[in-house]
Amino acid sequence: MTFAVVGTPGDRRVGLFAAACRSAGLAEPRVIAWRDVLRGAAFEIAPGAPLRIDSPGEDAAVDxxxxxxxxxxxxxxGARWYAAFTAGLDRIAGAAARAGARxxxxxxxxxxxxxxxxxxxxLAAAGVPVPDALPGVTSYGELRERMAAARMHRVFVKPAHGSSAAGVIAxxxxxxxxxxxxxSAARAAGGGYANSLRVRTYETEAEVAHLVGALAPDGLHVERWVPKAALGGRVLDLRVVVIAGEPSHAVVRTSRSPMTNLHLGGARGDLGAVREAMGEDGxxxxxxxxxRAAACFPGSLMVGVDLLVRIGWRGFAVGEVNAFGDLLPGLTGLPGxxxxxxxxxxxxxxxxLPEKIPACTT
Structure with missing residues (x-):
């Protein structure tokens, strides 16, 4: 059996998945480049092949x-990115259907x-706990009005499309x-913003209005800021990978800032200490x-769930569900x-494995 992978050749994710195939005694996966998919180049998927769609990766040409x-x-x-990305997904789905790919x-x-x-x-429609949201916000002025009306004094403002906390504002x-x-958005030459590996703060109305105004045209998602549990003076959340419906891997992400992303200065925390604080029932x-969050995406073998742990250790909310949330090198599965x-x-x-792969859902 040979897997097909849509990804960016040379990307770390593709390499790790190829290594996993080799360790299982399987052939090297065939890589279909996102660059070809997005350019409209012809590509084929072997009939019946198991197909994994992976991240476009960090490639300037693909971006x-x-x-x-x-x-x-x-x-x-983000809006243009999403339109091109979903058009690419449609091409992949069509090719998979024609090939009977799994x-x-x-x-x-x-x-x-x-x-x-x-x-x-x-998630909300399925009863999965999520932060309260302010849907339909299109400008900074509307954001402030809606926050005041809802008595929300702390929110996360997120670009509707994006990942890795790019453009996210606490x-x-x-x-x-x-x-x-x-x-993590820093002012750039020309008046725009660039993603930075350093978290920073803006503390004037004009600065914040300018930042939100730069993000708003691509669409915003605004949700209540959930106060998080902390250990050792660092707030935390969990990235939990769910494979075939089973939560299989978990990493604690801790930070002294509201952003817990590991590439923004967050650090892996002690999962044992978190479990002890929650208690086994928690x-x-x-x-x-x-x-339950993963079950909302029944066509996906794997999802990565960002789980917010509320102060008090007994309440939870799902911040995001990630299609490509499995890049956790060196982390092994939970016991049992x-x-x-x-x-x-x-x-x-x-x-x-073939007997476990669901039928093509495209």
Missing amino acids: ALLRGPGDPARVGG TLNDADDIAVMFDKRRCHER LQTAPGGRIRATT WRRALDVCA TAAEGLDTYTAQVRAA
């Missing part, structure tokens, strides 16, 4: 095909996960006109929330799961 020419680090262009992650599922508004709606307001926006309920002792990629290969 230009998705968002147009420009600095790959720039903030913005998809490991459904194109429609991926499209929903990359629209934070649609993802939030799907916004706080207080009496007397005080305001504080924490973000831990089981946390994993159950993640499984089918993935015990396996990394995220090897666990997926094992779960996708």
Whole structure:
């Protein structure tokens, strides 16, 4: 059996998945380049092949095909990126259907996960706990009006389409006109913004209005800021990978800022200490929330769930569900799961053996 992978040749994810295939005694996967998909070049999928759609990766040429020419680090262009990305997903789904390929992650599922508004709606409709949202915000003025009406003084403002916390703003307001926006978006030459590996703050109305105004044309998702549990003076959340419906891998992400992303200065925390703080009942309920979130995407063998742990350790909310949330090198599966002792990629290969692969859902 030979897997087909839509990805970017040389990307770390593709390499890790290929290594997982080799460790299982399988042939090297055939890589279909996102660059070819987005350019409209012809590509084929072997009849009946298991197909994995992976991230476009961090490739300047691919980014230009998705968002147009420009600095790959720039903030913005999410609407154009999403339109090009979903058009590519449609091409992949069509080719998979013609070949009778067995998809490991459904194109429609991926499209929903990359629209934070649609993802939030799907989770909420299924009864999965999510932060309260302010739908339909289109400008900074409307944002402030809606926050005041809902008595929300702390919110996260997120680009509707994006990942890795790019352009995300943790916004706080207080009496007397005080305001504080924490973000990784830094002012760039020409008046725009670029993604930075350093979290910074803006504390004037004009600065925050300019930032939100730069993001708004591509669509916004605004949700209540959930106060998170903390250990050792660092707030935390969990990235939980769910494979074949089972929460299989978990990593604690901690930070002294509202952003827990590891590439923004976050650090891996002690999972044992978190489980102890939750208690076994709380831990089981946390994993159950993640499984319920994953069940909202039945065509996807794997999803990564960002689980917010509320102060008090007993409440949970799903912040996001990630189509490509399995890049956790060196992390092995939770004891007692089918993935015990396996990394995220090897666990997926094992779960996708022919007798376990679902029929094509495209």
